[in-house]
Amino acid sequence: MNRRDAGPRTPVKTAERTLELVEFLKEADGATLTEATEAVDLPKSSVHNYLQTLAHHGYVVEDDGAYEVGLRFLDLGAYARTRVPLYPVAEPELEAVAEETGELANLLVEQDGRGTFIYRMKGENAVKIDSYNGQQILLHTTAIGKSILASLPEERVESILDRHGLPAKTENTITDREELHETLDEIRAEGFSYDHEERISGLNCVATPLFHDGEVVGAISVTGPTSRMSLERIDGEIKQQLQNAKNIIELNLSYS
Incomplete structure (x- = not known):
């Protein structure tokens, strides 16, 4: 472990x-x-x-x-975020995604088997949800978390699941390990992951992982209400905008 x-x-x-x-x-x-x-x-x-x-x-x-x-903890958290090389590189790209989609754009990294949102940017039409920079989540409950899980070595995935389990956040959360592994295989094949009301009812999400030197360093996503996050919109403009942001972030990480 x-x-x-x-x-x-x-x-x-x-x-x-x-x-x-x-x-x-x-x-x-x-x-x-x-x-x-x-x-x-x-x-x-x-x-x-x-x-x-x-x-x-x-x-x-x-x-x-x-x-x-x-607020002393905010000082520590803000400092900790500056120690993540991904943050300053990804921030302007997430701002662009939020502006282009009008939805909530997110940046997540994994530490200690959990996901931490280190940047969240609201677009013009973004819904107000109980979320904030620094918030921690269980990786299996979201598209952005599953995209990281799918990119980790198998032993690391198993250690995370052994430690944190698969508790449900909504009735749509994946709580079966075999089903989760099947989903992770699909994510690896496609390069995108999806969340259909799995952490918060009424919200859909699409995400893609970020790599540097062959290892996953985080993931980005777009979150919005089910009424606006249709499969057609996700497969069209939103995945394209995420892919564009991913390409720029990974290039800047490599040459910064």
Whole structure:
């Protein structure tokens, strides 16, 4: 198994509790001390000390008795994004795709077996969905994630599926490993992947992977409502625009 998919041999409990608290505050969209205490199963005094320490360093903020994730994490996330060579190369091309299609254009990279959106650009008609730069997703639930899975070595794919499983996000999510492998074979053959309401009901998506030096480094996609993302439109203008962007991004990666 890739070490990125394996847990630490000697986990530090304090660090794990801290991260567990931060993750809970994110998922709960903020919480009181009592709610946080119930979530992590620690004495209230200990949870209070954790939260106050995080607040002192700007990673948590307290507002009227509720604790929320602080903007200090934005500083770390923005810095981490600058360390991804793909980002500055792909950004202008995704802006062009969003402008040309009027839809939501996305850039995803894989790390630790999950996908992270490092850039999302809304076109004029893009739908408003619960998504943001830095958001993490399970790769099997989206076209953009499946395009990366299809481009990874088989052993890496298996380690990701062993770790994260195939939980459903909607009734259309692929939850059977054999079916997923058949889909990945189709993606490899065509070079494009599709998502028909598999992560968010009412949305369709088409994606293609990005390569550098023979290895997948990310993927780009266009997402829109099913009413506008017909098969005819996807097979026509949208796939062509993605292919154009892919060619430019991969060339610039090679010669930048």
